[in-house]
Amino acid sequence: MSDSDTLTPYARTIGIRHEGDEDGAPVLAFEFTGDVEGRPQHLHGGATSGLLETAGYALLRRELSRLDRTHRLKPINITVQFLSAGKQRTTYAKGRITKLGRRNANISVEAWQDDRDRPIATAIMNIMMAEPED
Structure with missing residues (x-):
């Protein structure tokens, strides 16, 4: 997996990178910098959400490619639950597909x-x- 193939300009801007693979799923990460700082010395919730979303889409794109399926991906709903404050250290995220149908996918993602x-x-x-546009 190449970062340029799967990461959006936003993801590259905040430093998200492909850290490796685990159980066939990409693990994404970024370092704590001023670009992702919210309140002093803590991660911004938007950066954390961006990492979670990027990891979910990276996993789904990989699985669809493996199945030789081409679709336009459109979010129906993305719900983020913040469990504890992110500190000044590397943050990782990995997704898991819980359901992959013909028209919809459900994915759960964790950041740690x-x-x-x-x-x-x-x-x-x-x-x-959605079906790809010609």
């Missing part, structure tokens, strides 16, 4: 820092997969 078993935020994504 030091301890994978203690996520700082989660997201549930409901994505419509």
Whole structure:
């Protein structure tokens, strides 16, 4: 997976990168910098949400490519739950497809820092997969 193939300009702007793969899913990450700081010494919620969303879409695009399916992805709903404040360290995110149908996909995503078993935020994504435009 190449960052330029899967990451949006926004994701590249805040420093999101492909960290590796785990169980066939991309793990994305970014470093704490002033570009992602909200209140002093803490991650901005929008940056955390952006990482979660980017990880979910990266996973879905990879799975659709593996299945040789081409769709335009349109968000139906994305719900983010903030569990604890992100600190000044590397933040990671990985998604899991909970349902992949013909027209809709449901994805859950977790973001963590030091301890994978203690996520700082989660997201549930409901994505419509429309036929590609010619």
